[in-house]
Amino acid sequence: MTCIAILAATAVWSIPTSASVPSPDPYANETPQQRDARMQWWRQARFGMFIHWGVYSVPAGVYQGKQIPGIGEWIMFNAKIPVAEYKQFARQFNPVRYDPEQWVLLAKEAGMRYIVITSKHHDGFALFDSSASDWDVVDATPYGKDLLAPLAQACQRHGIKLGFYYSQAQDWTNPGGGVCGQKWDKIQEGDMDQYIRNVAVPQVRELLTKYGPIAILWWDTPCGMTRQMADQLISLLALQPWIIHNNRLGGGYSGDTETPEQYIPATGLGDRDFEVCMTMNDTWGYKSYDNNWKSTQTLVRNLVDIASKGGNYLLNVGPTSEGLIPEPSVQRLKEIGAWMRVNGQAIYGTTASPFKRLPWGRCTKKINPDGVILYLHVFDWPADGMLQVPGLKSQIRSATLLADGRRLEVQQGQKGPIIRLPADPPDRISSTVMLEIQGPILVEQPPLQQAADGTLALPAIEAITHGRQLRYEQGQQRDCLGFWTDPQDWAHWDVEVTKPGTFQVTVQVAGLAQSRLQIAAAGQSLSVTCPATGDYGRFEQMEAGMITISMPGKATITAKPIAEGWQPVNLRSITLKPL
Known part of the structure; x- marks a missing residue:
């Protein structure tokens, strides 16, 4: 996964360092206020695009005529393809239909605020022109051009922040690179310390100096990483003031964000910022025969669920070797975008729900200078038109249907406020009711309730x-x-x-x-x-x-x-x- 996050920072401060205990981590002595300011855009964004793209899109899940089980970008590992043989796939990697402008506009249409792309995945292949290795798109493919530079430019033009995924430890092709498991080709043998010094560190430096403002560095699978190795990499973050990085560097560094993969934490992750990364089907990298696509309803409700727990949603696309995002992905992103154009304010900049559970959906909230707004995301529209908000003790100033601004009647019920809804929902996937709250949020958690069918x-x-x-x-x-x-x-x-x-x-x-x-x-x-x-x-x-x-x-x-x-x-x- 590689992703470049473009951050148009207008102000940068110098983070104090400790004279007695120097640390290579540029954020080691960051104050809570400084961290909140650095994380502000990310917490506001809530929704981003993950792009897994590389040479593995050529075999597309098939090797020697057989479908290889597992995710597409791990085909080299899962099929134990020799390095020299795997490198031959690069001769067929020719993304002449790659249109970074179109990719960025698609992300923007979907309501995504940032993109993270795999600059180098575990197969070691770099989507950029690297002086540290000739196993890159410029030197090893007929395409012969840097793929990240035009994407960075398109992101800057359209106000989308860019981040790079970089596999810092696992590298199955460059000698000395790490492997989560056993190596299978003698070419892979070598000294990992030397690999870190001669490949990983120079490439991360290239990523942080050649493509303008970078908002995110997304590390992955720190197999074999020591503190000394990680120190060399984390120090490079100083090249991009305000950059955000995740918890997968290794060496004992926790980073800025937790990264639940393919699941939504049931209660969020406390005071830790978190980003759920998920696929639309069953693979990250392109597989020609994986058509197990999640529905738009599932994807939208995932977004709502994650936001209701205070997290971000990083939703993946896996382009083909020609440079095309698969049509089922495009269709779903456009449909998510249609929903976001109506309901986006109930996602962007929101924080976690004050309710432990709601029988009909989810809740997000915003705290403003003049009060609190609760956004009720109704998945299951009540047949009788009466939406109960169990346990809410706060005074409701107003209730509005977000889709059309219609004011809704509120009455007090025995178990909480009851909002009278129209007969039909504006959107059958999820419709939003906006509650303006007078004073602080007061919620009394009720016992578990039976569902409509009595379950x-x-x-x-x-x-x-x-x-x-x-x-x-x-x-x-x-x-x-x-x-x-x-x-x-x-x-x-x-x-x-x-x-x-x-x-x-x-x-x-x-x-x-x-x-x-x-x-x-x-x-x-x-x-x-x-x-x-x-x-x-x-x-x-x-x-x-x-x-x-x-x-x-x-x-x-x-x-x-x-x-x-x-x-x-x-x-x-x-x-x-x-x-």
Whole structure:
């Protein structure tokens, strides 16, 4: 991934350095106020384009007539293609249809505020003219021209910030480069310290000095990186005052942003800025046969969900070797852009929702000098036209439908304000109601509610845990109750039942060995066998049986280990579905 972020900085200050403990990190002694100022544009942007492009777009997922499993840009690694043979693909990399102006305008039309492009991915191939290696687009391909310079110019013309992805450690072609795993070609052997000094450091210096203002440096996969290696690279950030970099450099540096990949953190990441990077299909680099495209609805709702947790969305495109962004990507970006033109103010510059959950969608907020604005993103438009905002105690000054500016009636309900909506939503993917709040935000978190069809969903994040070890685990292939080593630990969920009845109970569990859980509610209990799934991140859904909750009102559902033969289990969710 390579991305150049163009930052039109109008003012730069000198960040103080410590005389007693010198650090190569130019931000080592940055004050919170200075950091907030540096991060301001990024927090305002909320939406960016990731571009994965390189020689791997030539084989496009196919080697020696076989489709190679895995993501497209890892084909050299996954198929263990010899270096000399892989380099032959560069002779077919001739992006004569590359139009950086069109790419930038597409990103802008989609509502994206910045672009990050892979200047050099793990195969070591550089999309720019590098004096540190001839394994680049100018020296190794028939195209023979720098691909980053015209993109940087187009970004500057159209007010889009540019960032570069740079694979600083993994390099499967230049001798001495790192590999996350075993090397497979003797040409790859060499000294990694020498590789860092002679290839990585000079190339990062080129990226930060040849293309104008750069807003982001996006490191990746720090396999083999030592503190000494990382020191040489982080010091180069001083060449671009105010540049932002992520948490993947290695050597103990945390960077400015966390980078959840292909998943959305369930509760955000606390006080850490984060950027969720995701593909539109199942690959980053182009694969000719990957047509598993996410719907526009999924992509828009991902954007909303991420913004509601205080993060940015870096959405990927993988151009072909001719330089074309695949048409399904173009179509989805245009459709996202149509949604953003109406609802963008509910995304740009917003911060995380004050609500732990909302049964119909998500919320983002803005704090202004004259008060707070809540943007209610309604995914599930209420059939009766009554939108309840559970737990909101603040006074609402006004409620407006963002699509057309229509004022909406607000009345106070028993569980929170109720907003009267028109019969049909302006947008079936997500429609926005804007609430202007008088005074501070006051929210009282209500218990879990039944869905419209009566289903009770009990996700791990909502559990109240009891004991020494059991706790919520966040992350890809997690989002579960984990560390359940002690059979005395247990969890419960408080719920409000409005539609009593008999429910089919299912659980999502994972573990290395078979174990048993007891699920209980309303004086009844069920024993469910949790199978050995082979991995703590490989979840299976198991039926536990039926439970009857005969009375409306508050109820408690518990999950407890059956001590005999107990083996650790990860529990992602319990679902009660009405029969």
